[in-house]
Amino acid sequence: MALTKAEMAEKLFEELGLNKREAKDFVEAFFEEVRVALEAGEQVKLSGFGNFNLRSKKERPGRNPKTGEEIPITARRVVTFHPGQKLKARVEAYAGSGE
């Protein structure tokens, strides 16, 4: 089972006593602020978690995998995520636990 916004809102309800509506709105606002910053071309750094960076990609040749037809992949701006040291260490520890 993956973590979703619903479970995150549930957590805020349990930990802060926000009502369900407030908790749901808060989780939505949290991700929206991150999107707004990235949309404005700004890097987002969440300590203890990781950084969201922006990369500008130039146009490059591509192919329609179905038809084999050559079509250019247009220039675009993309988001990349770089986990922080702390998160990397915690996730690696999970690998050490056997699965």
Place this chain on the structure above:
Amino acid sequence: MTKSELIEKLAQKQTQLTYKDVEFAVKTLTEQMAQTLASGERIEIRGFGSFSLHYRPPRIGRNPKTGDAVSLSGKYVPHFKPGKELRERVNGSDS
């Protein structure tokens, strides 16, 4: 934008919550996300993206100082795949 700037922005908008509440809420959410990945579970946020773990197989590495070979065990690393809305908004192509 740093975590404290994010807290600042949310505090200005969530006027029914105190600054302290917003700070605690943001820390609670980021910790929950980190904890989820640390326990090997995925995160799926519609319109934002999904976080999962990618496996890196064991390999022979080298100590860059001494040149000695060291065997490194397999490990998991966090991976983020941006969702459709985020991809489009960042690329300025939402139409």
